[in-house]
Amino acid sequence: MSDLAELIDSLERTFPHAVTRTANLGELTTYRVGGSAAALIRVVDNETLDRMLAIVGGSEIPMLMVGRGSNLLVSDNGVALLAVQLGEFFTTVTVEGSSVVAGGAAKLPVVARTTVQHGLTGFEWAVGVPGSVGGAVRMNAGGHGAEMVDSVVAVDVVDFRTGHRTIRSAAELDFGYRRSNLASHELVVGCQLGLAADSDGQGRERIADIVRWRREHQPGGQNAGSVFANPDGDSAGRLIDQAGGRGMRIGSAEVSTKHANFIQVDDGGSADDVVELMIRIWELVRDVHLVDLRPETRLVGFDPSRFPWVS
Numbered sequence: 001m002s003d004l005a006e007l008i009d010s011l012e013r014t015f016p017h018a019v020t021r022t023a024n025l026g027e028l029t030t031y032r033v034g035g036s037a038a039a040l041i042r043v044v045d046n047e048t049l050d051r052m053l054a055i056v057g058g059s060e061i062p063m064l065m066v067g068r069g070s071n072l073l074v075s076d077n078g079v080a081l082l083a084v085q086l087g088e089f090f091t092t093v094t095v096e097g098s099s100v101v102a103g104g105a106a107k108l109p110v111v112a113r114t115t116v117q118h119g120l121t122g123f124e125w126a127v128g129v130p131g132s133v134g135g136a137v138r139m140n141a142g143g144h145g146a147e148m149v150d151s152v153v154a155v156d157v158v159d160f161r162t163g164h165r166t167i168r169s170a171a172e173l174d175f176g177y178r179r180s181n182l183a184s185h186e187l188v189v190g191c192q193l194g195l196a197a198d199s200d201g202q203g204r205e206r207i208a209d210i211v212r213w214r215r216e217h218q219p220g221g222q223n224a225g226s227v228f229a230n231p232d233g234d235s236a237g238r239l240i241d242q243a244g245g246r247g248m249r250i251g252s253a254e255v256s257t258k259h260a261n262f263i264q265v266d267d268g269g270s271a272d273d274v275v276e277l278m279i280r281i282w283e284l285v286r287d288v289h290l291v292d293l294r295p296e297t298r299l300v301g302f303d304p305s306r307f308p309w310v311s
Ligand SMILES: Cc1cc2nc3c(=O)[nH]c(=O)nc-3n(C[C@H](O)[C@H](O)[C@H](O)COP(=O)(O)OP(=O)(O)OC[C@H]3O[C@@H](n4cnc5c(N)ncnc54)[C@H](O)[C@@H]3O)c2cc1C
Pocket: 030, 064, 065, 066, 067, 068, 069, 070, 071, 072, 086, 104, 105, 128, 129, 130, 131, 132, 133, 134, 135, 136, 137, 138, 139, 140, 141, 142, 143, 182, 184, 186, 187, 188, 189, 218, 223, 224, 225, 226, 298
């Protein structure tokens, strides 16, 4: 039996209610297409986390941390790994002075609104990003001229490979544009943000403006936000649009007519259609603009040899 199968058996014996075998991962993503993981474990509290770490810690099984699935596309064929998702316990947000401590599963829009209610500024941008704090740290999510690295002070991280839980400073995470050095076996359990007092008291207005801007410029439906990262000094949406990609369709997946860097997929559609469309767009932009785009969406369980981009 493989290490993965043995560990799933062991986790299931210890946490019979927290482990789901052949868990539908696609359902946990905002694309709402794609296949399943070998198993999913929901971490209900710190005690579960400690016991889980005692079982999994030190192994080299393939793992995937799942936040709100707003930046994930999972292969239709599924993927042989253990998926991990934090539960309600990890959604708390506490504010003391200008310091905000948020659980890894806290929703970004909730954190954004809470900070404004406490008279703080610097996190309003996150109101339009439908992810979790953990996913945002991993991705160094950002928008409207700000990103996580601007406010992250320290991050509580569990490393299932070493079996250790440590507090890491922002500098240790080596944040870059939509990236950090966190690996697939590292779970962000919580995060401390340092914000500033809102001296002009315009936080609520800034939140309302951002929400309005998002409604006007971004589509709803089944998507995962920006498909490609913006190249230096340019916008992936503009490049795709000018290359004629807007509205392009493959099977159940279509380049949004509202924002050319978004792909929308039909209800009951397929992740394979999304990836095929991504490849088609990538080739189009390279042919027309001589620019190699880099995917922003995390692709899980696909054969990387079919991708024209450097994974
Ligand atoms: C409509 C829409 C608008 C969006 N707008 C923006 C935007 O303006 N700016 C932007 O940056 N992004 C945007 N996104 C993308 C997405 O919301 C962000 O990347 C977000 O930070 C992902 O968080 P998540 O919890 O959904 O992570 P997931 O999609 O679940 O995961 C993303 C990555 O983070 C990892 N991960 C998730 N949770 C954890 C955790 N607790 N610990 C460690 N790793 C974890 C995953 O393994 C994966 O590698 C948008 C998405 C949508 C659907």
